[in-house]
Amino acid sequence: MRYLPKSDLERRQMLETLGLARMEDLYAHLPNEALLDRPLNIPPGKSEYEIADYFRARGAENAMGFANFLGAGVYSHYRPVLVDTVVSRGEFLTSYTPYQAEISQGTLTSIFEFQTMLCQLTGMDVANASMYDGSSALPEAALMARRITGRHRLVVARNVHPEHREVLRTYTQYERIEVEEADYNAESGCVDVKQVESKTDDATAAVLIQSPNFFGVLENVGQLAEIAHAKGALLVFLFTEAVSLGLLEPPRDADIVAGELQSFAIPPSYGGPFAGILATKEKFMRQLPGRLVGQTKDANGNRAFCLTLSAREQHIRREKATSNICTNQALIALMATVFMTVYGKAGLRELAVQNLSKAHYLGAKLKQRFSGAYFNEFAAVTTDAQAANRKLEQRKIIGGLPLKRFYPELEDSVLLCCTETSRREQMDEVARVMAE
Amino acid sequence: MTYPENFRYTKEHEWVRVEGDTGTIGLTFHAQKELGDIVFVDLPKVGAKAEQGKPIGAVESVKAASDIYSPVSGEVIAVNETLATAPEKLNADPHGEAWLVKIRMSAPAETASLLSAADYEAYAGAE
Amino acid sequence: MITKVRSHLSQNEPLLFEISSPGKQGYQLPELDVPEVDPAAALGAAYVRSEIEGFPEVSEVDAIRHFTRLSTWNYAIDLGLYPLGSCTMKYNPRINEQVARTEGLAWIHPYQAESLAQGAMEILASLERALLEITGMEAITLQPAAGAHGELTGMMLVRAMLEARGNPRRTVIVPDSAHGTNPATVRMAGYEIANIASNDQGMIDIAALERMVTEDTAALMLTNPNTVGIFEVHIREIAAILHARGAQLYMDGANMNALAGIARPGDFGVDVMHLNLHKTFSTPHGGGGPGSGPVAVKQHLEAFLPKPRLAKDGSQWRWNYNRPQSIGRVRAFYGNFGVLVRALAYIQAHGGPGLKAATMDALLNANYLRKLLEPHYQIAYPAPSMHECVFSDSRQAARGVSTGAIAKRLIDYGFHPYTVNFPLIVHGALMIEPTETEGKRELDAFAEALIAIAQEVEQQPALVLEAPHSTRVSRVDETGAARNPVLKFTART
Structure with missing residues (x-):
């Protein structure tokens, strides 16, 4: 098999080193009743040509070229050509989370640039190294708002992306958080400001809005932030169309920005993989979930980068972590980084x-x-x-x-x-x- | 390391020094050594309520994080603000300059349940 | 003499913001074929931003050199063994990259009519069938975006099912050897964590489990093979103990690379599990993602799976949203489709017999390394290893050298280090997972390097303690980074 770089001769030599006769002896200690007693019912391996052919045929069934x-x-x-040129480099494609900073400066540096550009675009002080997507970044922002405020209610605009609101409900259903919706104004398409005002109270952790909203209409972020802040709640701002940030006033009055970066050279690909982000004010930095890259020095005083503030994360904090999230979407975030660089x-x-x-x-x-x-x-x-x-x-x-x-x-x-x-x-x- | 005789200790590696109804709380030498280079100390605000055995804050190093459990109950009356910008003091002088908070104790008798210096040293050494 | 590497020029490269210069551009848009709209007039001046302060301005040539130079500062599977335990860093076939970029797949909009997405849905259905056959489970969702996301989905399924039976219960048992994501997940699903200690063989202590499981136990969250690379040989008894008290067996499939084609979780008592397609099924790790974390269940949990679910009417695929007991969506759309395409391409390339052959090679490689290293490092547990082997640094620690320092020294020998200090139950763990895509030559060179380091620890420990010596940046100050967080570039004024 072409992905298995050993000859049978080498296998025999290695088995000999182990004092074993057959490959099957490697798992002879497993209880019999746990073993599969037949071959997998999956056809034998295919050539590259056959695989490419199968997927080309499936691709032709999806309104190709419309x-x-x-x-x-x-x-x-x-999608600028440079995007795939860069992310196809094996050094980016086939590396992992940059735990070992000394041999991961490429990934770390690009993430630092990513964080910086997301701050410049959103007007926030700190941006993380990316989340799964915008729809899961939204509930993570909500959970973050609860940690910061100690409150348990959310007011979400009904013109926030419907599927994102569904994900919000899924994430919050076992966390003892109430989610209430504020309707949109039937004339303007903006969120009904009066409803936001009446539904926001002393138990509200955050008001969650999207702009441009699901109908494409811009929201008055400053006004909504004022309403939220008057009750001690945070304003969570969601964007799903990142290109809008090139032209629109950044959501400086928001406390947490959750976003979807698909527009930045990430193919639609039937809905994923995408990359989300969370950005916030400096004072809430330690409540951010997800990976963060920071600048530091090496032993010789040279600039270097590394993962930092890890004590927020699951591998150290376990059940007290800010989230269970482990990976970021590094390669997808890199697509966005190259896209932002090319357009500038x-x-x-x-x-x-x-x-x-x-x-x-x-x-x-x-x-x-x-x-x-x-x-x-x-x-x-x-x-x-x-x-x-x-x-x-x-x-x-x-x-x-x-x-x-x-x-x-x-x-x-x-x-x-x-x-x-x-x-x-x-x-x-x-x-x-x-x-x- | 010698542990001050006039402190009382918890099994979670905090110490308390009692003066009148005020308890000064800190982290033990053993605790900071186990954690390694401390990078951040999360402390409560003045006025916060503390309960014996319950978390009142957290301390973080690069590779570890640990809650700080209050050795006594009461109200936080002072917080060591210097640790916000100089967490490394916790590694340098955990029993002195790097105290964490002062608590006005509501039940001073609680300290009877804590360990003496000798008992703590034996406990920390065995761990 | 270090056989794998020698020194090599590596180019300096400032940050994008430092090479940026006003007026440079790396793009050209086509001429607008409609009248240009004045943003302030269309949106209101208050909604329009001034320039994006600090944003880069570079040419196309600057851009490609920038990212290419950066790339050369990374280690990668394409450069050699990447033995991070529990991460399954195997070769990423390039045909998978090519097929995922097929125009008819990369450009499908998730809301185009189902009749115009039949090819995509057929791919998903085909992958579902293959994964069910490999796991022996009965239903599967491809929606979760990563392993931890799958864990959360799985625990929510358990909770929803128990709630439907009248009592969600309170606790989930998690072994002390578990990944950090497990306890973090349990809490997000609204459960309390009960830790269970491993026995002296690195396995679940059956008697302790028997005592712990009560009517209040929702589930046990178990990785099998576990994080010390050992198969829980009492897995059937473990399942029986849980099931007798109405609790569920959750399996973290992080280590499925040890089982594909050999043993199936569905056959040894697992009720719900997640897979990591970026581990077992070789979709690229990409510096930290994207991943994909499908969740497979037995029939009694099927009704609770995230919606929508694939359904077939005659010859047509459709999405079924009518799922009243579903936990709801865990993300927008249908999952990381591009990752799922790659996983199916991987399964097709191997086929059933190839998947089993790959598993056996993974076991062979791990056990071979264990055999070569055992004279020099303390194996954590005597029980047989599956796809990874875990050592303790106890012999080296006695000389003042920890697993972290050995890992850094390994970099000088041209290898990415193993997983350091995990699992927590092993003192100073060295967790080594070579995967099946390494040849004997690379394995021998790796063992040689670790053996040489063991000797250095004896003879000149300072050499190890100050490593790495040959990288473009020396030991990075992580403490300084955390004490004084600088998380973005700021121009000096």
Whole structure:
């Protein structure tokens, strides 16, 4: 087998060293009743050619080559070639968590750069080395808010991504935390500020909002932070469209920022693997879950980096750790790091402006469900979203997300997203079909 | 290392020095040695309530972390603020300069349940 | 004489922010084919940021040199043995990388219609079938994003099932040899931890377990083979003790690389377990992730699995959201699909017979290293090793040299160190897992290095204590990093 670098001769030599006759003797001490008494019912090994062929065939069954107007937490942005060039290097791809700093400075340095750029983008003081994804970063932010405030209630905006809210419920159900939802304003699409105000009280650990929210509409972060802070609660800010940070005012008034970095050169890949992040103010640094890289010196006084503040983590704190999280998403975070590097200060803004311009081009042709300002996705009113999507499918276009899937009351609405990859003639086609 | 005769000790490696109704709390020489280079000390705020045997803070080294259990019950009346910026003092002078908190004791008789210097030394040595 | 390495130029490279220069760019966007929108007009000036202060400005050439130089400062499996115990650092086949990047797989949006994602769903179903066959379990979710995430999912399943039976119970028993994630997980699932001490063979003490398990016990969380690399030979009795009192047996599948094709948890009494696809099934560790932590269960836990679940109507796959007893989602969408693709490609490459052959080679390599090293290092437990072997530094510690220093010295010999100081029940542990993807030559060189270090400890301990000597940075000051945390770059003014 090509992944097993031993000849049978070497195996025999090694068995001889061990004083064993057969490979099976290596596990002869296992109780008989625990052993599998037949071969695995999995076909014999395949060649590279056959494997590539199988996956190519499966890939062809997934609307390959279609234009795509879906957003809703996963965005189709162009991936600069450098991204895969860098993450394909074996030194990044086939290394592990940089416990041994002296031979892991490559990974450590890139994570330090990642943390720095995430601070610059979010306006926070400290960012961790990444989480599984945005949907699990949100409950981790909520649990962090509980540790900081000692309170047990959460107020979450109903226009936070519906699946992220589901994950929040799953994580909190056995932690004795109450989750209450604040509805959105039916006219603007923003969270209903009055509801947030009335539901936030002295037991509230955090108010959780998303901006741009699930409908693509921007929230007034300063105002919501004021409401939360007036009751001694924290404001948790979630973003799912990272490109928006290139253009929008960073959420400086938030206490914890949870985010999804998929937009930064991470392929949609049917929903994963992605990378989430948590960032916060310096005073809450020790309550952050996940890995952190810090700057230090080596014995000769040279700058060096290492994992730090590990005493928060499960391998030291065990049941008293800030979270059970072990790995970060280093390789995915590296994709985001390369993406941020390639676009840089001017590029990220230009990219964001292109997204804004394209979305507003299509948005102007359709009837808007909400009046609030939007970045690169918006809810449009349509008579029959399903029928429109079927027609678009004929033209090799995947249309928007019918919102009734998550919001029964929005039966007539569809969520559409445009990015720099959306072409004008395709947008015209979408507008034409949806007007039919 | 000699353990001061006038302190009382816990099996969790804290010490208390009693003056009137005030107990000064610290970590033992043995504890800081086991932890190694101490990098962070998490202490309660003045006014916090302490209960004998319950955590009042935590101490962290690079590779380990440990809760600090209060040897006595009462109210925290002073906190050693210098440890926030100079945790290494806990390694240098655990029985003196690097005391952790002072507690106004609500049940001074509790100290009777604690170990003497000789008993603690024997206990720490055997561990 | 160190045979594996000699010195080599390594380039200096400042941080991105230090090579950045105003006006440089590494991108070019296509010309906008729609009218450009003025952000302040569209969004309101208050919502629009000023420039991203400090953000890098570099050219494409700067960027590729930067990351390539950084990469050369890492050790990696592609450079040699990476024997981190419990991490299963095996070769990552490149065909897996290629197929995961297939256009029709990498660009599937999770919300495109099910009719337009049949290929993806078929891949998931196919992987589910293979993993169930390998584990002997009855149902599986691919949703969890990593091992610890799988643990949390698994413990929540136990809790939901016990709640449905009327009493969630209070405690979960965790051996003192367990990974730190286990107790941290137990607490997140709302349980108290009861620690059970290992016996003098490094295994669960059956009599102690018998005394500990009560009607209040929700589960035992067990790694098998355990973290000292020993198969719990009384596993059937352990399961029987738990089941007699209505408790569940949870298996941490971190060490499944010792079992694939040889023994199946489903056959030896396990009720629920997680797998680490980035360990056993060779998806790349990538400097710390992404991973994937599927959770496999017996039928009595199936109803509680995260939603949605794959279902088939005739020839069409669909997602079933109608799962009233489900614990809910543990993450958005369906799991780390890109990682799952790689795992299936790995299973296809090996096939059933290949998976068993790989397991046997993993056992052979660990036992071979144990045999070569046993004269020089103290083996932690006499019981036979499976896929990893654990030594104690007791002989070297007597000379003032700990496992941590030996690990650093190993770097000078051209190897990544083993896992240091874990499991906690072994004093100064050296935990060595070579995996099956090492040849005899690499193993011999590794053993030679550790034996040479054992001699250095006797003859010139200072050489070991001050290691590494040949890396581009010398011993890194982790204490200073923690005392004075600097977690981002700040420009000097």
